[in-house]
Amino acid sequence: MPIDVAAATSAEPRSAELVWDHRDVILYHLGLGANTLNYALEGPGLQVLPSFATVAGGSAAAGEARGGLSLPGIEVDLAAVLHGAQRIEVHRPVPVRGRAVQTSRVADVYDKGKAAVLVLRREVADEQGPLWTSDAQIFVRGEGGFGGDRGPSARTTPPGTAPDRTVLRATREDQALLYRLSGDWNPLHADPEFAKHAGFDRPILHGLCSYGITLKAVVETLLGDDAGRVRSCSTRFAGVFFPGETLCIRMWSEPGRVLASATAVERDDAPVLADTVVEHS
Template sequence: MPIDAEKALAAEPRTSRIGWDHKDVQLYHLGIGAGTRPGLADPAVDPGELRYTLESRLQVLPSFATVAGAGTGMAGLASPGIDVDLAAVLHGGQSVRVHRPIPVKGDAVQTSEVAAVYDKGKAAVLVLRTEAADDDGPLWTNDSEIFVRGEGGFGGERGPSGRTPRPATAPDQVVERPVRPDQALLYRLSGDWNPLHADPGFAALAGFDRPILHGLCTYGITLKAVTDTLLDGDASRIRSYRARFAGVVFPGETLRIRMWTATAGNEVRVEVTAAERNDAVVLGDTSVTHS
């Protein structure tokens, strides 16, 4: 069997040393659309964007943890007990929990492991966990949920559904964020070099008529929008962030981001749709917890 759940879960965690500085943070922020603010008469001079782009004022969005050290959260696919066809792999969801604000310049030890293996019948779900810590202690915990089509049915635990009902009330805030036509070309410089996001020929082989945006780019754009809209632009207030990837985004489209604040425990519920495609959902089961 390509996935040996017992062997994968028992494998020793992999460790690596990673580092980053202000240039990596700035490049990531530019890759998720920082630098301009839609709706302003002259968005190029919005001073609020300097906290994402100017080294002397820089803060770090927690979603940066998904690319710090040029990581993509998929290291666990090389673990013992896992031998899968990458063409059958889908990134189903992502969560990040920060233990304290991420520093602008850092050096950390990152530990990667397979935290769970679930049997969904027609597919297996791997939870790949990466944890980072520096000399001052834990920094973040990242969980990537990876669907592997055709690898279920081995008799394992089904695991949690992860689905939460969409709030029945109207959203408290709705904002739109345009995706630049070259957004994927810029975002991939932070470490995800998959040609699916750049090469039309490769995208056609995967069944798309043009390259698609990285799901983690949509993930970052959304967290920035929530931070700017509801948290006074203060990334240090974010405690955790999770999302399920429900559909693709094409560069040049507009993200419509709905936010509900009337939930318990300082939680913002979020849904993201592609405005030009009849509000097709691209991020579902999404929430941000904050102080």
């Protein structure tokens, strides 16, 4: 079997140093379309969206994420790999500049029948202690059915009521070209020929870009535009989104958390993000 669960989950973690400053933070925010001064101007008013944790360190962070697929016990075809879900838990506000160590490991392997799900965990800490924990769920098609644990259900059904808030977020045709400068150079998001080979009419937007856009919408709409209130943000990538489309973000506010969904307006509200939960103070 290409995935040896015991070997994968017991392998020694891999470490990498992450370094970032205000330029990386601002570039990331601009990649989301966040161009107001509190997200795009250096100085004491600059805040950091917690979703920046997915790109902090640029190529170093991305390299460690890909490296999780080459740990002992894992031999998979990258063409069968999909980013299925993402969760970030911040232990304290992400600083504008930092130097930290990221430790990566396979935390779990779940058996979904037709697919296996790898939970790649990245724990980041600096001299002051833990900064954030990131869990990426990676679906590997064709590698399920080995009799393992199916894992917990992360489905979160919104209340059967109208959303408390609904906002639209337009994206640019070149959104993916700007976002990829933060470290994700996958040609699927830039090269039309590569995208066609992968089965898409044109390049698709990074799922983590839609994730960041949605988190920002929640922060500015229901959290007083205070990114420091976010404690965690989880989501499931439910469908593709193309640069230039409009994201419709629906939000339901509950004590201590916001439930959200995101759909593509131009394609009859085709699902983009589902089971999205932002926990906050």
